[in-house]
Amino acid sequence: MSTHNAQGVTAPQGFTAAAAQAGIKPSGKPDMALVVNTGPRFDAAAVFTRNRVKASPVKLSQQAVADGSLRAVLYNSGNANACNGAQGDADARESQAYASAALGVDAGEVAVCSTGLIGELLEMDKVKGGVDALVPALGTDNGQAAADAILTTDLVRKEAVYSGEGFTVGAMGKGVGMMAPSLATMLVCITTDAQATPEALEVALRKATKVTFDTVDIDGSTSTNDTVIVMANGASGTTPRQEELDAAILHVCDSLARQMQADAEGVTKRVNITVTGTADDEQALNAARTLGRDNLFKCAMFGSDPNWGRTLAAVGMADAEMDPDKISVSFNGEAVCIDSTGTPGAREVDLSGADIDVLVDLGTGGPGKATVHTTDLSHDYVEINSAYSS
Amino acid sequence: MSTHNAQGVTAPQGFTAAAAQAGIKPSGKPDMALVVNTGPRFDAAAVFTRNRVKASPVKLSQQAVADGSLRAVLYNSGNANACNGAQGDADARESQAYASAALGVDAGEVAVCSTGLIGELLEMDKVKGGVDALVPALGTDNGQAAADAILTTDLVRKEAVYSGEGFTVGAMGKGVGMMAPSLATMLVCITTDAQATPEALEVALRKATKVTFDTVDIDGSTSTNDTVIVMANGASGTTPRQEELDAAILHVCDSLARQMQADAEGVTKRVNITVTGTADDEQALNAARTLGRDNLFKCAMFGSDPNWGRTLAAVGMADAEMDPDKISVSFNGEAVCIDSTGTPGAREVDLSGADIDVLVDLGTGGPGKATVHTTDLSHDYVEINSAYSS
Numbered sequence: 052m053s054t055h056n057a058q059g060v061t062a063p064q065g066f067t068a069a070a071a072q073a074g075i076k077p078s079g080k081p082d083m084a085l086v087v088n089t090g091p092r093f094d095a096a097a098v099f100t101r102n103r104v105k106a107s108p109v110k111l112s113q114q115a116v117a118d119g120s121l122r123a124v125l126y127n128s129g130n131a132n133a134c135n136g137a138q139g140d141a142d143a144r145e146s147q148a149y150a151s152a153a154l155g156v157d158a159g160e161v162a163v164c165s166t167g168l169i170g171e172l173l174e175m176d177k178v179k180g181g182v183d184a185l186v187p188a189l190g191t192d193n194g195q196a197a198a199d200a201i202l203t204t205d206l207v208r209k210e211a212v213y214s215g216e217g218f219t220v221g222a223m224g225k226g227v228g229m230m231a232p233s234l235a236t237m238l239v240c241i242t243t244d245a246q247a248t249p250e251a252l253e254v255a256l257r258k259a260t261k262v263t264f265d266t267v268d269i270d271g272s273t274s275t276n277d278t279v280i281v282m283a284n285g286a287s288g289t290t291p292r293q294e295e296l297d298a299a300i301l302h303v304c305d306s307l308a309r310q311m312q313a314d315a316e317g318v319t320k321r322v323n324i325t326v327t328g329t330a331d332d333e334q335a336l337n338a339a340r341t342l343g344r345d346n347l348f349k350c351a352m353f354g355s356d357p358n359w360g361r362t363l364a365a366v367g368m369a370d371a372e373m374d375p376d377k378i379s380v381s382f383n384g385e386a387v388c389i390d391s392t393g394t395p396g397a398r399e400v401d402l403s404g405a406d407i408d409v410l411v412d413l414g415t416g417g418p419g420k421a422t423v424h425t426t427d428l429s430h431d432y433v434e435i436n437s438a439y440s441s
Numbered sequence: 442m443s444t445h446n447a448q449g450v451t452a453p454q455g456f457t458a459a460a461a462q463a464g465i466k467p468s469g470k471p472d473m474a475l476v477v478n479t480g481p482r483f484d485a486a487a488v489f490t491r492n493r494v495k496a497s498p499v500k501l502s503q504q505a506v507a508d509g510s511l512r513a514v515l516y517n518s519g520n521a522n523a524c525n526g527a528q529g530d531a532d533a534r535e536s537q538a539y540a541s542a543a544l545g546v547d548a549g550e551v552a553v554c555s556t557g558l559i560g561e562l563l564e565m566d567k568v569k570g571g572v573d574a575l576v577p578a579l580g581t582d583n584g585q586a587a588a589d590a591i592l593t594t595d596l597v598r599k600e601a602v603y604s605g606e607g608f609t610v611g612a613m614g615k616g617v618g619m620m621a622p623s624l625a626t627m628l629v630c631i632t633t634d635a636q637a638t639p640e641a642l643e644v645a646l647r648k649a650t651k652v653t654f655d656t657v658d659i660d661g662s663t664s665t666n667d668t669v670i671v672m673a674n675g676a677s678g679t680t681p682r683q684e685e686l687d688a689a690i691l692h693v694c695d696s697l698a699r700q701m702q703a704d705a706e707g708v709t710k711r712v713n714i715t716v717t718g719t720a721d722d723e724q725a726l727n728a729a730r731t732l733g734r735d736n737l738f739k740c741a742m743f744g745s746d747p748n749w750g751r752t753l754a755a756v757g758m759a760d761a762e763m764d765p766d767k768i769s770v771s772f773n774g775e776a777v778c779i780d781s782t783g784t785p786g787a788r789e790v791d792l793s794g795a796d797i798d799v800l801v802d803l804g805t806g807g808p809g810k811a812t813v814h815t816t817d818l819s820h821d822y823v824e825i826n827s828a829y830s831s
Contacts, residue, residue: 103765104757104781134753136766136782169750170783270736275754346660346736346818347826354827360559363524364665367494375493376526391494392526393560428736430820436737437744 059210061194062221063244065089065286069188070196073181075167075174076129081200083181084126086240087154087189092285095121096252097162098260100277106133106169107143109276112162115147119249121282122160124240125150125185126201127178128225129167133275142173149179153186164238164278166225167203198223201238204435207314211306213299217289218245222303226311239264239279241303246285247296254293255300256281263304266336267424268343269315270432279304312424317432320352321406322425326366328412329419334371336421338413341369349428352407357400359388366411377414382407390414449600451584452611453634455479455676459578460586463571465557465564466519471590473571474516476630477544477579482675485511486642487552488650490667496523496559497533499666502552505537509639511672512550514630515540515575516591517568518615519557523665532563539569543576554628554668556615557593588613591628594825597704601696603689607679608635612693616701629654629669631693636675637686644683645690646671653694656726657814658733659705660822669694702814707822710742711796712815716756718802719809724761726811728803731759739818742797747790749778756801767804773797780804 061068067087076082088095097116099109115121125146132139143163151158165173198208202225213220224239241256260279281300291299312321324343326335342348345365351358359380367375380388383404387397391414451458457477466472478485487506489499505511515536522529533553541548555563588598592615603610614629631646650669671690681689702711714733716725732738735755741748749770757765770778773794777787781804 102754102757103763104753104768105765131750134750134778134781134783136780138782169748169754170778170787275757346822350823350826353823356827358559360521360524363494364492364559367492367665373493375495378494388524388560390526391524392528393524397560428823430823432736433740433743433818433820433823436740437746 058194059223063219067189068193068197070200071184084197084200085185107139132165209310211303213302224307241281244287246290259301259304263308318426320427330417335419338369339423343425353427355402374414448584449613453609457579458583458587460590461574474587474590475575497529522555599700601693614697631671634677636680649691649694653698708816710817720807725809728759728761729813733815743817745792764804
């Protein structure tokens with residue numbers, strides 16, 4: 052078993068990809084990508100945003116993958132095609148129809164994913180021009196180019212590869228803000244030449260997303276467009292056991308989730324919050340998420356300030372049982388608060404590095420435990436997000 | 442009925458106040474205050490933070506007011522006396538005992554309120570020195586000085602006065618951050634020379650806080666120290682009807698809540714969010730609060746960006762029934778989104794002023810309605826809160 056980060060989605064056998072500059076992004080950067088499964092099998096599974104306000108491509112792709120089969124995914128960045136009403140739905144369908152015709156497959160075999168600005172209509176002439184460029188450019192070397200083309204405010208490309216016993220899993224993803232996924236997040240495409248049923252893929256994907264993307268919480272905001280798709284073609288001839296498949300999917304999801312955390316909008320600190328001492332894991336997750344979303348705590352992390360007082364104030368509002376007099380907190384392994392009281396020297400703990408591990412025990416003695424991956428709240432976050440659409 | 446903003450807590454008959462520089466704040470600014478009810482009656486009621494992590498003075502003041510009677514409230518700023526364990530509880534009790542002895546009243550007749558840094562022990566010699574200075578300085582002209590002495594990062598003093606039929610209500614408050622009150626918020630002291638039972642005061646206070654302080658949500662963070670106390674002495678000889686009392690208490694709470702919103706940490710915009718079209722008011726409040734806490738939305742407000750897309754993405758995660766295809770949004774009365782789709786010219790709506798009114802209808806046709814008062818998320822918020830304790 053080895054891991055490298057090159058050629059993400061085209062690392063497994065039997066997948067081709069392409070990227071194009073369709074002119075959707077004003078910057079002129081690549082903004083469309085196509086990932087095609089060339090078979091022999093076309094098993095697929097996906098998870099989508101739980102936001103009630105779903106982008107048109109999410110609704111369409113949910114239908115496309117419902118039968119457990121996909122042959123291709125069409126991506127565009129720069130425009131989310133969200134909140135565009137009936138015209139948005141029609142544009143998503145037209146994109147799907149145009150791409151499937153160009154590929155010579157049924158429309159229902161093509162998923163579409165969009166990311167970018169909400170509330171702007173897709174310019175369909177540009178989308179069609181993009182598809183016209185993508186299809187003849189499909190190749191087994193273009194995973195990296197596709198990974199570049201789906202980025203928005205991401206600063207770095209995000210890919211992952213897992214080499215299993217006789218099979219390979221590849222993946223690409225994007226996501227730097229509006230990240231508080233539930234069930235799924237952002238845009239992620241996972242490919243594998245393993246032979247696996249849609250049911251096996253779905254099991255592996257849900258297990259993996261629960262402990263990876265679902266525990267990344269950058270700003271408490273959940274996107275309208277979150278989509279994670281996995282496609283398997285059996286080209287390797289290997290049928291991994293479910294546990295092998297689970298481990299492989301988990302590996303690439305975990306890698307992409309950490310890449311997203313590291314590249315989050317305006318991040319200067321990666322903050323990993325673990326909560327223990329609750330009745331169950333769900334309560335621990337609630338408390339970790341409450342802390343990870345607390346702006347005062349996040350500003351303190353930006354300031355390298357070991358502010359355990361704000362930590363207690365934040366978890367005190369969490370939907371979790373706790374003993375308010377028995378809470379303990381450590382930063383990077385140094386105890387700063389024991390029995391809800393500061394330790395000597397707690398304010399001198401050095402948090403100047405880029406990584407901060409926070410451990411909070413809520414003092415009930417229960418076995419609950421969970422970790423959430425978040426970031427600090429920085430000037431750059433405000434700058435990026437106050438200027439994004441203007 | 443007239444309103445002015447002078448002499449807050451000493452505007453009603455029979456209340457004295459004082460302020461002192463006790464040296465708790467490193468800046469040397471006034472940091473202690475005392476408000477005394479000189480009778481003839483000593484009726485009182487209070488509401489406190491719902492945070493499970495409660496500061497020592499909160500726990501002590503809850504006991505003091507439990508019998509419906511208070512003669513004085515001792516305030517200090519610069520130190521919250523929160524998360525200091527048994528020593529914090531002992532220090533709060535010693536402050537109460539020292540002040541009550543100096544005033545010649547029972548300890549259980551004095552409430553204590555602290556605000557400032559969490560997790561630092563009170564320096565009791567300074568507190569006692571402060572009390573020694575406060576008691577001889579008590580006077581009927583010192584409401585404004587007391588209001589100054591309870592401020593922390595507040596930029597402006599916050600007072601309110603209501604002149605009713607034969608009685609007066611005065612108030613002072615502080616609060617600029619860690620503001621997402623539930624039941625009560627921040628430090629507020631309300632005084633009145635009306636004659637009113639503790640039960641009548643409690644009814645009026647709970648009604649008022651529900652629609653004033655409870656709807657201010659600056660950063661989703663709820664303090665460990667929130668305390669709102671009302672004291673009534675009957676010195677005017679007037680016993681207002683419950684509705685008159687309700688209206689008077691509501692008036693000063695509403696005034697202070699708006700002053701807090703306007704002075705919130707780093708605020709450049711006052712954002713008032715009203716949600717309609719839900720099954721009931723509680724769902725509308727949930728949705729308004731979810732939007733008011735969404736960092737992407739708040740950054741857009743900072744950027745004067747009429748970003749209705751982020752508005753829909755945020756309310757889509759709210760715990761409220763909605764029709765995802767029938768959501769409408771207006772900014773400052775201009776419709777920017779109808780049936781979940783942008784209107785022509787939506788992006789050109791001018792939000793450059795300091796006040797932004799946001800109206801969101803969730804499209805179910807239900808009668809639910811609620812308003813939340815929040816602010817933008819600015820560079821200054823990050824700056825203030827990353828440097829606060831260092």
